[in-house]
Amino acid sequence: MNIDLTLVLNQVVWGAMVGIGYTLMAMAFSLIYATSRTINFAIGEFAMLAAYFCYTLLAKVPVEFVGPALVSLFAVAVLAMVIERLAFRRLYSLDPILILIGTIGLSSILKNLALVIWGPFSFSFPAYFQIRPTYLGPVMFIPQNVIVTLVGIAAMIGFDRFMRKTRTGTAMRATAQNVRGAKLVGINTDRCINLSWGIGAMLAAISGIMMAFAYNISLDMGTTLNLKGFTAAIFGGLGSIPASVGGGVLLGVVENVAAIGFDYSYKDVVAFAVIVLVMLTKPQGLFVRSGSSRRV
Known part of the structure; x- marks a missing residue:
């Protein structure tokens, strides 16, 4: 079997670049989990909403891309903090499975809200420059x-x-x-948890806008980013930000390299396979030592 080393090198580089988007999602999952012990499956929908908000602002207001993007980030962060304060704060004493189910319900609500507002259509950001690939040695780079x-x-x-x-x-x-220890030294842990939801939503929003800028915006992008972000977090180590960074980049590389031997449409299958393998062999994550405490 002949292996095209140039193709493999390109796939590794492209996978690492895609993995940066997965990393931001994984960091959002890990941050919220580390502070509130909650796995928030609505994170992908916050990313999707940010992309739609940004697109709408660009369509309504003839300004540069950066302004609408920043407004979208803060809007999604505020929305996440309000939802945490009003709906989820009183649930933290319940079984974590019930809270997880609650975030899945929130995900469905946000997705259907987007469907009502924007309809079942895909959108693309305006082209700000010519998409002409450039080469650095054998590796091809697309500017966006x-x-x-x-x-x-x-x-x-x-x-x-x-x-x-x-x-x-x-x-x-x-x-x-340590939530209890933090309370004993006078830290407002409720405020910290609320901020973690806002910052987590903002990280996810950056990932959503990035992916929309490189590809397009659709109702299903939140589901896809949820899958990839959660997989990356599990891959590296849920609850650890440094481990999430490694997990996101590694997942992107694994997906793209696997596409050499399989059809690219099977990349989501690769993500599921990664979750199963890691949970079976090293459930704490590849980059977290056994018995170590979670850290952000």
């Missing part, structure tokens, strides 16, 4: 994919700096480590 990758990396760096260099970020990390 490079842009969304750089934006994703910038978002990850910004999130890391926020969590490590600010008092609020330190309080959120303490809440993720």
Whole structure:
């Protein structure tokens, strides 16, 4: 069997770039889980809503892309924080399975709300420049994919700096480590959990807008991003942000390399297979040591 090394190299690079989007989703899952012990399956719908919001603002207001994107990010973050405060805060004492079912219900509500507002149609952002691939040696790069990758990396760096260099970020990390201990030292853990929902939704929104910018916007994109983000989080280690970064990039690479031997339409099957294999062999995640505490 002859292996085209150039093709393999391109698939690895493209997979790593796609994996940045998965990483942001995985970070959203892990952040919310670490602080509230909740697996939020509405995260993908927040990403989808952000893409639709951004598209609508661009269609209504003739401005540059950055402004509507930022407005969409903050709108989705506020929506997530309001939903957490009004609907989910009183549920944290219940069985986690019931809360998970609640987030699935929220996902369905948000998806149907988008269906009512925007209809069952797919949309695309305007083309801001000519899509002409460039080459760096044997590797082909598409400009818009490079842009969304750089934006994703910038978002990850910004999130890391926020969590490590600010008092609020330190309080959120303490809440993720030990909620009871954080309360004993005077940290408002309810506020930290609420912020984790908002920041998690914002990370997901960045991923949603990135994917919409590179591809298109559809009602099903939230479901797809949910699957990939949750898989990446499980792959790396749910509840650990650094592990989620590794899991997202690795998942993107695995999917794209697997597409060499299988039809590309089977990439979602690869994601499910990854979940099953990791849960069977190393349920705590590939990048988390056994017995280690979750950390953000």
